Amino acid sequence: MLKPLLKTMRPTNWPKNGFALVPLLFDGIISTERILNALLAFILLCLMSSAVYIMNDLSDIEEDKKHPKKKLRPLPAGDLSPTIAAVAGVLFAIGSLAVGFVLNPIFGAILLAYLIVQIAYTFWLKHVVLLDVSVVSLGFILRIAAGAVAIDVRHHSPWMYVFGGFLALFLILGKRRHELVLMGAGAGEHRKVLKEYNLDLLDRLIGIVTTSAIVSYSLYTFLAENTSGNFMMMMTIPFVIYGIFRYMYLIHVRGEGGAPEEVLLRDRPFQINIILWTLIIIIALYGGQIQTWLT
Numbered sequence: 159m160l161k162p163l164l165k166t167m168r169p170t171n172w173p174k175n176g177f178a179l180v181p182l183l184f185d186g187i188i189s190t191e192r193i194l195n196a197l198l199a200f201i202l203l204c205l206m207s208s209a210v211y212i213m214n215d216l217s218d219i220e221e222d223k224k225h226p227k228k229k230l231r232p233l234p235a236g237d238l239s240p241t242i243a244a245v246a247g248v249l250f251a252i253g254s255l256a257v258g259f260v261l262n263p264i265f266g267a268i269l270l271a272y273l274i275v276q277i278a279y280t281f282w283l284k285h286v287v288l289l290d291v292s293v294v295s296l297g298f299i300l301r302i303a304a305g306a307v308a309i310d311v312r313h314h315s316p317w318m319y320v321f322g323g324f325l326a327l328f329l330i331l332g333k334r335r336h337e338l339v340l341m342g343a344g345a346g347e348h349r350k351v352l353k354e355y356n357l358d359l360l361d362r363l364i365g366i367v368t369t370s371a372i373v374s375y376s377l378y379t380f381l382a383e384n385t386s387g388n389f390m391m392m393m394t395i396p397f398v399i400y401g402i403f404r405y406m407y408l409i410h411v412r413g414e415g416g417a418p419e420e421v422l423l424r425d426r427p428f429q430i431n432i433i434l435w436t437l438i439i440i441i442a443l444y445g446g447q448i449q450t451w452l453t
Contacts, residue, residue: 159238159239159242162232162237162238163232163238163242163243163246165231165232166211166212166215166231166232166233166238166243167208167211167212167250168207168208168211169204170417170419170420170423171207171211171419172204172207172419173419173422173423174207174298174301174418174419175200175203175204175207175301176200177298177301177302177305177322177326178196178199178200178203178301178302178304178305178308179196179200179305180302180305180318180322181196181302181305181306181309181311181314181318182196182305182309183436183439183440183443184313184314184318184382184384184385184439184443185309185311185312185313185314185384185443186312186313186384186443186444187312187313188444188447192309192310195261195308195309196305196308196309198257198261198308199261199265199304199305199308199309200305202254202257202258202261202269203254203269203272203301203304205250205251205253205254206250206251206254206255206269206272206273208247208250209247209248209250209251209254209273210273210276210280212243212244212246212247212250213247213276213277213280214280215231215232215233215234215243216233216240216243216244216247217280217281219233219234219240220234221349222234224344225341226340226341227416251273254269255269255270255273258270261308262307262308264307265304265307265308268300268303268304268307269304271300272297272300272301272304275293275296275297275300276297278293279293279294279297284349284351285350285351286351287351287354287355290351291327291330291331291334292327294326294330295323295324295326295327295330296323297326298322298323298325298326299319299322299323299326302318302319302322303319313382313383313384314382315378315381315382315383315385317374317375317377317378317381317382318378318382320370320374320378321371321374321375321378324367324368324370324371324374325371327363327367327371328364328367328368328371328402328405329405329418331360331363331364331367332364332405332406332409332415332418333415333416333417333418334352334355334360335357335360335361335364335409335415336409336413336414336415336416337349337352337416338352338355338356338357338360339357339413340416364406368402368406371398371402372395372398372399372402375395375398376392376395379391379392379394379395380392384443385442385443388442388443390438390441390442390445391439391442391443393438393442394435394438394439394442397431397434397435397438398435400431401428401431401432401435404425404427404428404431405418405421405428408421408425408428
């Protein structure tokens with residue numbers, strides 16, 4: 159059962175928890191302790207998100223059997239016992255919360271809030287049009303908040319939460335669009351809320367959130383305490399724009415976007431763009447510290 163259980167934990171989705179590392183990258187203060195705390199936050203979020211994925215799969219077994227790809231998951235395919243999955247999910251959630259509260263009570267509270275939000279989403283909010291995508295976006299904002307608390311952030315701007323929320327909305331709406339295209343008239347049988355969406359609405363919403371994401375990130379580079387006047391940080395804006403454009407190309411031209419984590423792991427131009435974006439941020443915010451270490 160270990161292999162099916164690991165697959166149900168969806169390790170390919172764990173890169174989403176990389177949002178917890180954003181505060182460390184943008185704070186401009188680096189130390190071994192901060193790196194270790196950020197990595198621990200990432201690991202605990204992976205455990206908690208795995209518990210949530212197990213919970214989602216347990217509640218969606220019948221619906222997933224109607225999906226051309228999701229029917230191959232261990233639970234709907236019958237490769238994993240629901241009882242074993244449920245026990246593992248409870249252990250992951252409790253273990254993550256226990257360590258989280260020991261690390262930092264506020265961090266533990268954020269983990270608990272994330273779990274409560276995901277429970278509400280699984281059993282209710284995922285069926286409410288517009289709230290379904292908003293709640294998933296909130297999960298990403300909570301990931302950023304967890305990372306900020308874990309490292310005791312000093313220079314993290316509220317604009318980063320705004321950008322993270324809009325970016326998450328963009329990815330989620332792209333996923334909804336992909337599901338509509340893939341499932342066609344039967345989309346509502348797999349996910350009931352898809353009956354309330356159509357391609358025209360989703361394309362309009364995607365246009366709004368992509369514009370908002372670019373504007374909020376630009377405002378972050380202009381206004382954040384440790385980036386104001388830093389022209390190197392402003393040079394990262396084109397990389398954010400290209401990343402959004404590239405993802406829209408994959409959605410509209412290549413018919414992808416159903417799994418953002420797969421795009422991250424597979425699309426080479428997207429990967430190169432993220433690497434360059436990260437390198438410029440490191441040079442802009444940590445160039446002085448790096449130079450000191452080298453000398």
